[in-house]
Amino acid sequence: MAKTGFGNHSDKIKKTKITMIIGYALIIVVSTILISVLSLGKTSDIMEEKVKDMTSALNVQLKLNIDNYLSKLETTGTLIFATPEVYKYDAVNPTVDEYEALNTESLISDKLMELCVMENYVDFAIVYSNNHSVGKLSNGTASLFGNELYSSLEKIITRRRTSDGWATGCYDDYKRIYYVKRVNDNTVFVASFYTTELKNVFELPETMNDMAVRLVNKENNIIYSSVQDETGSLLPSDISDTILDHTSATVIDDNHLITVDRCADDWRVISSIPRAIILEEMNDIKSSTVAIAFAAAIIGILLGVFLSIKVTNPMDSLVSDLDSKARIDTLTGVNNKRYFEESVEKSLSEQNRNNIGILFILDIDDFKGVNDTLGHGYGDKVLSGIGDILKTTFRSSDLLGRIGGDEFAVFMTISEHEKENCLSIVKMRCEALCKAFRKNYTGKDNSYKISSSIGVAVAYKEQKDFSELYRCADEALYASKHKGKDTYTIYGGDLQEAGDKYEN
Amino acid sequence: MKIKKAAALSVAAALLFSSCQTESIITTNNEQIEISFSWWGNDARNEYTIKAIQEFERLNPDIKVHCIYSEWSGFQIRNNVQMASHTEADVMQINYAWIEQYSPDGMGYYDINELSSFVDLTNFSENEINFGMKNGRLNALPIALNTQTVYVNKTLYDEYGLSVPKSWDDIFKAAEAMNGEHYPLTMNNKATLFSLVAYAEQQSGHEFIKSDGTLGFTSEDFKTMLEFYSELINKKVMPQTEYFERIRLDNGEYAGTVAWLSDASSYMGGAVKAGNEVVIADYLKNDSAVELGWYTKPATMYAISANTDYPAESARLLDFLLNSEEMADFQGVEKGIPLSKSARAYLEQTGKLTGLQYDAFLKMNEFSDKMTIISPYMENTDILEHVQQSCNSVYYGKTTSDEEAKILMENISDVLKNAQS
Numbered sequence: 002m003a004k005t006g007f008g009n010h011s012d013k014i015k016k017t018k019i020t021m022i023i024g025y026a027l028i029i030v031v032s033t034i035l036i037s038v039l040s041l042g043k044t045s046d047i048m049e050e051k052v053k054d055m056t057s058a059l060n061v062q063l064k065l066n067i068d069n070y071l072s073k074l075e076t077t078g079t080l081i082f083a084t085p086e087v088y089k090y091d092a093v094n095p096t097v098d099e100y101e102a103l104n105t106e107s108l109i110s111d112k113l114m115e116l117c118v119m120e121n122y123v124d125f126a127i128v129y130s131n132n133h134s135v136g137k138l139s140n141g142t143a144s145l146f147g148n149e150l151y152s153s154l155e156k157i158i159t160r161r162r163t164s165d166g167w168a169t170g171c172y173d174d175y176k177r178i179y180y181v182k183r184v185n186d187n188t189v190f191v192a193s194f195y196t197t198e199l200k201n202v203f204e205l206p207e208t209m210n211d212m213a214v215r216l217v218n219k220e221n222n223i224i225y226s227s228v229q230d231e232t233g234s235l236l237p238s239d240i241s242d243t244i245l246d247h248t249s250a251t252v253i254d255d256n257h258l259i260t261v262d263r264c265a266d267d268w269r270v271i272s273s274i275p276r277a278i279i280l281e282e283m284n285d286i287k288s289s290t291v292a293i294a295f296a297a298a299i300i301g302i303l304l305g306v307f308l309s310i311k312v313t314n315p316m317d318s319l320v321s322d323l324d325s326k327a328r329i330d331t332l333t334g335v336n337n338k339r340y341f342e343e344s345v346e347k348s349l350s351e352q353n354r355n356n357i358g359i360l361f362i363l364d365i366d367d368f369k370g371v372n373d374t375l376g377h378g379y380g381d382k383v384l385s386g387i388g389d390i391l392k393t394t395f396r397s398s399d400l401l402g403r404i405g406g407d408e409f410a411v412f413m414t415i416s417e418h419e420k421e422n423c424l425s426i427v428k429m430r431c432e433a434l435c436k437a438f439r440k441n442y443t444g445k446d447n448s449y450k451i452s453s454s455i456g457v458a459v460a461y462k463e464q465k466d467f468s469e470l471y472r473c474a475d476e477a478l479y480a481s482k483h484k485g486k487d488t489y490t491i492y493g494g495d496l497q498e499a500g501d502k503y504e505n
Numbered sequence: 506m507k508i509k510k511a512a513a514l515s516v517a518a519a520l521l522f523s524s525c526q527t528e529s530i531i532t533t534n535n536e537q538i539e540i541s542f543s544w545w546g547n548d549a550r551n552e553y554t555i556k557a558i559q560e561f562e563r564l565n566p567d568i569k570v571h572c573i574y575s576e577w578s579g580f581q582i583r584n585n586v587q588m589a590s591h592t593e594a595d596v597m598q599i600n601y602a603w604i605e606q607y608s609p610d611g612m613g614y615y616d617i618n619e620l621s622s623f624v625d626l627t628n629f630s631e632n633e634i635n636f637g638m639k640n641g642r643l644n645a646l647p648i649a650l651n652t653q654t655v656y657v658n659k660t661l662y663d664e665y666g667l668s669v670p671k672s673w674d675d676i677f678k679a680a681e682a683m684n685g686e687h688y689p690l691t692m693n694n695k696a697t698l699f700s701l702v703a704y705a706e707q708q709s710g711h712e713f714i715k716s717d718g719t720l721g722f723t724s725e726d727f728k729t730m731l732e733f734y735s736e737l738i739n740k741k742v743m744p745q746t747e748y749f750e751r752i753r754l755d756n757g758e759y760a761g762t763v764a765w766l767s768d769a770s771s772y773m774g775g776a777v778k779a780g781n782e783v784v785i786a787d788y789l790k791n792d793s794a795v796e797l798g799w800y801t802k803p804a805t806m807y808a809i810s811a812n813t814d815y816p817a818e819s820a821r822l823l824d825f826l827l828n829s830e831e832m833a834d835f836q837g838v839e840k841g842i843p844l845s846k847s848a849r850a851y852l853e854q855t856g857k858l859t860g861l862q863y864d865a866f867l868k869m870n871e872f873s874d875k876m877t878i879i880s881p882y883m884e885n886t887d888i889l890e891h892v893q894q895s896c897n898s899v900y901y902g903k904t905t906s907d908e909e910a911k912i913l914m915e916n917i918s919d920v921l922k923n924a925q926s
Contacts, residue, residue, distance in 0.1 A: 100901035103747055114579040118586065121574055123548070133748075137578055140771060141548035143752040176552070197555050201571075 014320055018313045025305030030298045037294040045283055052279055057251045057260045060272040064262040066202045071265045074180055077116050078192050084112045092129040093187045106135045123177055124193040128154055145174055154189050157181040167266040169224050175233040196232060199225040211278045215271045240273055330403040332381060333388030341402025345412045346467045355417040358460040359427060362474040366452045366486040368407035390437045431455050431489035454481035455489035538818045543573035543594035545580035547771045550839055557835040561825050568818050581886050593810050595819040601803045604644050605881035611640030615809035618643045623820030625828050628845040636803045644808055646827055649841030651804030653699045654766045654865045655786035656773045661687055661760040671787045680742045687760040694746040696763040698892050701730040707794035714880035718925050720918050727910035734896040766869060767804045767841045769862040783861060785868045802879035804841040838862040882924055891916040
């Protein structure tokens with residue numbers, strides 16, 4: 002089947018337009034996905050870095066807080082040495098007068114009270130090697146150590162240079178944190194505070210509630226934890242296995258972001274955030290990014306469609322115009338010979354075998370005489386008018402064409418169920434044509450008269466191509482001419498029948 | 506042209522978008538009002554109070570409470586410093602005597618009547634409220650009533666075939682029976698002061714400090730006190746107060762003690778835990794006594810700072826401490842049997858009005874008609890120190906009891922004068 006060149010171009014332009022839109026959409030979507038993935042990856046890295054930096058900075062601050070808190074107690078404790086009686090007095094010496102001893106102890110007690118009066122210290126006392134104490138020694142501490150008070154406290158002293166040390170978890174009791182400093186060979190100073198006091202030291206900003214803060218000793222026993230009921234237990238293995246013996250580090254593994262800093266007495270402050278919490282925030286960012294990318298893709302596609310239409314529409318219009326010019330006979334407004342033939346050929350090839358194709362050929366009788374008599378201008382006018390007559394006489398679905406200088410053709414298709422009426426339809430059209438000619442081209446004074454001869458051929462059941470159908474119609478046309486013109490003839494078969502010559 | 510317009514619009518939109526990004530972003534944090542709360546007490550009190558405060562903060566997320574605490578020793582100095590420097594806590598556990606000391610005109614503490622929309626005062630009787638009234642202003646509310654109580658380790662007494670003592674003579678007999686193996690009645694310095702005063706009052710019938718704040722004791726009364734102290738030590742009824750160690754009640758070295766009703770658990774809890782039967786003895790007096798000589802007082806009280814910036818929040822904490830079921834649950838009868846009706850009702854419902862503390866409360870009620878309300882000056886630390894020094898001076902023979910009684914009388918007179926000036 003042959004196609005018209007312009008028809009092909011128009012289709013191609015449509016296809017190109019669709020391809021452009023799809024291509025554009027694909028480029029936009031792929032680019033957006035690519036950019037989103039890359040930016041999300043980058044954002045994820047940056048965010049992890051930022052959280053890492055922030056956690057690390059916060060942990061250092063917490064380390065400074067605890068160092069300051071412990072250092073304050075150490076400094077307060079050191080002030081006992083400002084009173085010589087404190088370190089010179091030997092409570093174990095049997096030669097010391099008992100009354101004098103009581104007065105000295107009273108003085109020491111006053112001094113101790115003076116130093117700790119504004120603090121929430123549980124113990125602030127001097128303990129002698131005979132377990133006698135002066136100052137504030139809580140019942141809890143006395144009960145905890147019992148008769149081993151002095152010897153137990155002595156063991157807390159681990160720092161050689163300053164002869165002091167920190168401890169908690171004595172007899173598995175983590176309620177208090179002890180500081181012990183040697184005063185002289187038979188005397189130690191002890192101070193303690195409740196572990197719960199560290200809540201203020203390790204207070205986190207409201208926005209960091211998901212972070213767990215722990216203070217652990219060298220054995221990884223938890224001295225303080227922001228997680229309830231953890232104090233006294235071992236550091237969870239998933240954290241201890243990650244941070245190992247690091248004393249200042251930040252680690253990110255599959256489960257946690259952990260930062261660790263060493264503080265006084267080789268204890269470590271460990272802050273950790275479950276990675277899932279960070280990822281949760283990342284997921285929020287991802288969702289937002291995907292939503293923005295989706296919106297951007299939609300906007301991009303719409304913009305692409307708009308631009309494609311903007312670019313292809315003028316071309317489409319131009320092609321359509323050219324196509325129309327190539328298809329339509331400009332004088333008569335009906336299809337030209339080539340397009341008509343191609344269209345009929347196509348119609349015949351695609352035609353349902355049960356449909357009936359009918360070709361009318363129409364030839365102006367003695368048209369040369371019209372040109373000669375009335376001039377070419379009038380001849381053109383007549384031809385133009387014939388186009389109008391054909392359009393009026395036939396259906397809009399029928400194919401009209403000018404196939405010669407004064408020769409026209411019409412191809413119509415009727416369905417099988419109209420088969421019975423086929424002859425009457427053909428006759429009705431032919432007679433309407435003849436009548437229209439007579440009406441339009443008979444002068445008032447009968448000074449001229451233009452008529453047409455019509456040949457009709459029918460394609461039914463048996464396959465016919467255009468040339469064969471045309472030949473049949475032409476033969477019928479010849480018969481009309483031969484019969485004296487201004488009449489119609491239907492070619493052959495059961496349907497063939499000669500029309501009568503019209504007479505008014 | 507259209508495309509140019511569209512491009513211009515796009516640029517404008519982009520600029521608008523970017524300008525939106527640079528706008529200040531303000532995120533408001535939950536602002537908390539921070540108030541402070543001070544108290545004194547032993548480990549057990551500190552622990553449950555800290556937990557109770559955490560519960561209060563949970564129930565009142567708009568309030569953060571800064572805790573200030575220590576054992577009694579030293580707390581009074583701390584309170585002095587804070588009151589004098591106007592840095593006292595917003596809500597304070599105070600001693601009954603401090604109303605007279607810090608608020609002689611009633612202006613030293615906040616008038617809680619003004620905060621009655623936050624504090625349910627209907628939980629207290631008029632008499633109970635009157636403990637805290639000063640010059641028409643409600644300066645403080647009492648937590649419970651308190652008195653020095655005689656606790657006896659009956660298991661140990663039984664071992665020596667001794668019955669629960671009722672008089673000083675019984676105590677000396679017990680010391681004789683125990684023969685230095687155990688002390689039958691030990692005391693810290695404050696319990697010693699109250700016991701010496703009780704003994705002296707029982708002898709003479711004189712009031713230690715009169716209701717107008719002047720001294721009621723004569724030098725003879727002080728002499729009685731000083732000699733009685735030496736007798737208690739010499740006859741091994743008790744160790745010197747400086748050597749008193751509460752822990753020795755746990756292991757049975759001490760067979761008894763005089764301590765506040767509110768201290769029942771912290772003093773005798775260990776002995777009970779060790780399987781000993783501890784009972785509340787009668788308030789000690791010999792048959793010849795002309796007075797009972799023992800005092801009662803509001804155990805401790807809660808007051809609000811006159812200078813607080815947050816009276817409403819402080820009042821909410823005060824109400825929680827006195828009247829809430831949560832605090833009643835944490836506190837139990839540690840400070841004595843609560844005077845607050847709602848707190849007491851909760852303890853009754855939950856079956857917590859039992860144990861040594863409750864027995865001590867019942868004993869106090871039994872003797873309440875013979876007991877005197879304590880003078881606010883009696884707990885002045887300077888009086889305590891002077892008595893202790895004089896006791897030691899006589900005990901170690903540095904001065905005679907006659908000489909020292911005069912010195913002591915002079916010193917205490919000065920303290921009382923200074924306190925009222």
